[in-house]
Amino acid sequence: MAAKGDETRARMIEATRTLTEAKGYHGTGLNEVLALSGAPRGSLYHHFPGGKDQLVGEALTGAGREVDGLLADLAEEAADVPALVHALLDALAERMTASGFAKGCPVATVALEVASSNDALQQITAEVYGGWQRRLADRLHADGREAAEADDVATTVLALIEGALVLARAQRSREPIDRVRRRIAAVLG
Amino acid sequence: MAAKGDETRARMIEATRTLTEAKGYHGTGLNEVLALSGAPRGSLYHHFPGGKDQLVGEALTGAGREVDGLLADLAEEAADVPALVHALLDALAERMTASGFAKGCPVATVALEVASSNDALQQITAEVYGGWQRRLADRLHADGREAAEADDVATTVLALIEGALVLARAQRSREPIDRVRRRIAAVLG
DNA sequence: GTCTATACAAAGATAGAC
DNA sequence: GTCTATCTTTGTATAGAC
Numbered sequence: 001m002a003a004k005g006d007e008t009r010a011r012m013i014e015a016t017r018t019l020t021e022a023k024g025y026h027g028t029g030l031n032e033v034l035a036l037s038g039a040p041r042g043s044l045y046h047h048f049p050g051g052k053d054q055l056v057g058e059a060l061t062g063a064g065r066e067v068d069g070l071l072a073d074l075a076e077e078a079a080d081v082p083a084l085v086h087a088l089l090d091a092l093a094e095r096m097t098a099s100g101f102a103k104g105c106p107v108a109t110v111a112l113e114v115a116s117s118n119d120a121l122q123q124i125t126a127e128v129y130g131g132w133q134r135r136l137a138d139r140l141h142a143d144g145r146e147a148a149e150a151d152d153v154a155t156t157v158l159a160l161i162e163g164a165l166v167l168a169r170a171q172r173s174r175e176p177i178d179r180v181r182r183r184i185a186a187v188l189g
Numbered sequence: 190m191a192a193k194g195d196e197t198r199a200r201m202i203e204a205t206r207t208l209t210e211a212k213g214y215h216g217t218g219l220n221e222v223l224a225l226s227g228a229p230r231g232s233l234y235h236h237f238p239g240g241k242d243q244l245v246g247e248a249l250t251g252a253g254r255e256v257d258g259l260l261a262d263l264a265e266e267a268a269d270v271p272a273l274v275h276a277l278l279d280a281l282a283e284r285m286t287a288s289g290f291a292k293g294c295p296v297a298t299v300a301l302e303v304a305s306s307n308d309a310l311q312q313i314t315a316e317v318y319g320g321w322q323r324r325l326a327d328r329l330h331a332d333g334r335e336a337a338e339a340d341d342v343a344t345t346v347l348a349l350i351e352g353a354l355v356l357a358r359a360q361r362s363r364e365p366i367d368r369v370r371r372r373i374a375a376v377l378g
Numbered sequence: 379g380t381c382t383a384t385a386c387a388a389a390g391a392t393a394g395a396c
Numbered sequence: 397g398t399c400t401a402t403c404t405t406t407g408t409a410t411a412g413a414c
Contacts, residue, residue, distance in 0.1 A: 024215060024298075025215075026213060027214070029390085031389080031390095043399075044391090046398070101304050104301065109301040112297060113212055113216050115361065116289055117216075125359045129360060133356075152371050153372065155364075155365050159351075159355070160348055162351070162355045163348030163352030166300065166301060169301060169305070170297075170300040171319065175344075176348060179344040182341050186378055187345070187372070187376050189375055219407075229381050231379095231380065231382070235380070240409070241409095382414095383410105383411090385408105386409085387408085387409100389404100389405080389407070391405100392402085392404100393400105393403090395401090396397100
């Protein structure tokens with residue numbers, strides 16, 4: 001059975017995911033994390049001796065794994081890659097509007113903040129994006145694309161999604177996502 | 190002739206642009222801005238009575254105007270939109286690598302941080318992106334695209350560029366930009 | 379009106395009680 | 397081993413000297 005400390009630990013990571021997705025690494029205070037998770041102050045460095053970086057790092061890898069699982073599911077269900085991307089964009093747009101434009105890509109905000117100033121976290125964001133890209137490239141390759149082109153297309157699709165999330169959140173509108181969605185067929189042509 | 194205070198003011202905005210592009214709104218301290226710009230401590234609230242938000246706001250609008258000017262120049266020089274985007278991606282990739290992956294999109298990092306928590310700055314980032322989108326849509330329309338499609342394509346191109354910059358900075362590699370660049374013809378087809 | 383010194387709050391991290 | 401209280405630093409903002 002799961003110990004109580006493990007639940008607390010999980011709640012702290014979940015709170016960190018929510019807060020860093022909306023406001024980034026520097027915008028998320030550990031006090032906020034404790035308040036949102038309901039965890040007591042002293043538990044923080046007990047569960048995360050590496051401090052804030054460890055906590056945010058685990059939040060990033062957790063979000064990365066979750067999206068990767070979603071991608072794997074969609075890759076299995078969808079008839080083709082356009083259908084996969086359509087379903088993904090719908091899910092992301094819904095999640096974003098439901099959160100009042102607080103939720104977009106769970107790693108992008110932190111990724112941009114740490115890219116040139118925090119090696120440990122930069123490496124984690126790089127690996128998360130690399131995993132998603134590979135998942136898309138594999139499906140494109142399975143559908144008959146040559147490997148090098150599958151890599152180019154997968155990165156392009158991922159960039160398109162990430163960019164649409166940036167624009168949608170910046171403009172507080174799902175329209176950029178919908179516009180990009182209408183052009184997916186052309187992008188994958 | 191320009192007063193000395195105006196130069197100091199301009200240097201503070203420039204320093205803010207550099208720092209917020211790399212580390213975001215919350216990651217940029219006013220002490221850092223003062224250190225990088227060489228401005229004295231007391232000048233800050235003299236030149237920017239609105240404090241940090243005014244300073245960052247002016248940095249964002251300045252960066253927006255500068256990129257808009259670049260877009261206008263490229264729109265005039267380039268033979269077609271693919272050539273325009275190629276030139277833009279080349280310039281952005283060069284700028285990014287030359288800065289050690291500190292420079293990507295000058296507004297994206299802040300845009301993601303403030304989207305759901307700072308109304309004044311969110312509005313500025315929304316307007317900056319809106320201006321860039323319009324600039325691209327106008328050129329597409331001038332090239333013969335129907336207006337609604339020009340909007341869709343312009344937003345798609347902008348999203349693609351923004352996403353490529355996110356991935357490139359996260360992975361500290363210009364390869365995502367190069368991969369996207371190779372797919373531009375297909376996207377605009 | 380330009381700058382130095384400082385106030386006040388919040389950050390991250392730790393020490394020690396239980 | 398779980399939590400309370402505190403320590404140090406850094407953040408933004410302001411007051412007052414010149």
